[in-house]
Amino acid sequence: MPYLNGLLIIFVVIGGIATDSTAQDDVPSEPQKVKPLDDNETLEAPKSVNVTPAAEDSDISLRLTRILEVTEWYYQPSVRVDEGVAFLSGSTDDIKYYTWAGDLARSTQDVVAVVNRIEVKEPDIWDFSSSFLSLQKLGRNLAQSIPMILIAGVILLLTLFGMFLTGLIADLTLLKRIKNRLLRSVLRKGLLMIVLLFGVYLILQVSGLTRLAATVIGGTGLLGLIIGIAFRDIAENFLASVLISMQNPFRYGDLIEVEGIQGFVQRVNTRGTLLMSLEGNHIQIPNATIYKSVIHNYTSNPKVRLDFMIGVGYDVALSEAQSIAKDIMLDHPAVLNDPEPTVLIEELASSTVNLRMFCWIDGSKYSHLKVNSALMRQVKATFEEQGISMPDDAREVVFPDAVPVRMLDANDEVEHQEVSRQKAVTEQTSKSQTDILDSSGEGDLMNEYVDIKRQSQQARDPEEDSTDLLSPALT
Structure with a gap:
């Protein structure tokens, strides 16, 4: 029996120690500090905050005050609880923090009502801290974008070099077999445009604009909008030049008349047709106008x-x-x-x-x-x-004054008429x-x-000062 009593005492002691250790583990640790929220983040309070079973007003007040303090969103926060009614006081800079504190108190255990007296401070009109933060953010983004800008510049230079190399190879191989100068120019620009679009696609991919790059390479979206609205006339003239080069309604040196304008054909490019009128003037007519108008060719049939x-x-x-x-x-x-x-x-x-x-x-x-x-x-x-x-045409002449008349002899009259007739x-x-x-x-x-051709050789070329990146000057 003495042994049994001793074992019982030992078990009681061990159980008390275990209970103390468990109680120590249940003691809440110090709450962690909460980082400030961004303007675009939503703020939600917890559904419930448990203090202890049948919490006392003082425990609730202490718990809520420590939570408000640890967030660092409030100035001098204070919570007083009386008969389950929580009175919140202090100040904050944002209305969402004011709402969050009220929701937090309502979700706390044994709180029956909340009186939110937290004051929301109006920002100072001379407070430029938000602007400085935006500038700092912009500067960081710009610094992070420098490598992408450098890579995009390198790709652009490689694209220009690729366009030059493609044009050179095309001139020596494929385009060399085409006799029509206008068709040769159109095909050359088409090849260079493909290289340019591929370079733009790579630049947009490097910049992170994957969706926009896919839109450009697909020929819709931005590129289609630009061609359809801003460059409608240019695209129309370009397509008209392709059709004119395929149908050949006239040749270089032909005398044609379009829209009442007559002249010898000097040059046909992707924008228009250059004529030299019979007066020696240079006249450029858009290809779309020529294609849609009546063309009088005075040279096709000699x-x-x-x-x-x-x-x-x-x-x-x-x-x-x-x-x-x-x-x-x-x-x-x-x-x-x-x-x-x-x-x-x-x-x-x-x-x-x-x-x-x-x-x-x-x-x-x-x-x-x-x-x-x-x-x-x-x-x-x-x-x-x-x-x-x-x-x-018959005319009637009226003499308002008298006309003097001298009568001639018959012989004189016959002689005068004969001399006048013979003369x-x-x-x-x-x-x-x-x-x-x-x-x-x-x-x-x-x-x-022949004269017009000689004058055209002596005249200044209207496009001699133009620098066209996509095609050489047509000669």
């Missing part, structure tokens, strides 16, 4: 039809006048016999019968302006020599023969293309 009109009197035998005019055109060296010249009656005017002459010339060799002038001069001179009248016939015959044989008024009748 045969050009000329026409002009001459009026003869009603007393003239029209068949004879037609035959004379046709013979004049057939005898002219610049007029073609096939198709044959034609003289048609166009109109019965008030005082004349209007004849219109049609003939064909070789437009690649002769100037239609000069030949037209020579034919009209020669037809007029021949009609006057043959006595074919060419009256003008007029002699002068007219001499003049007509001179006009028929002489062609110095129109010069050599040659086409203006």
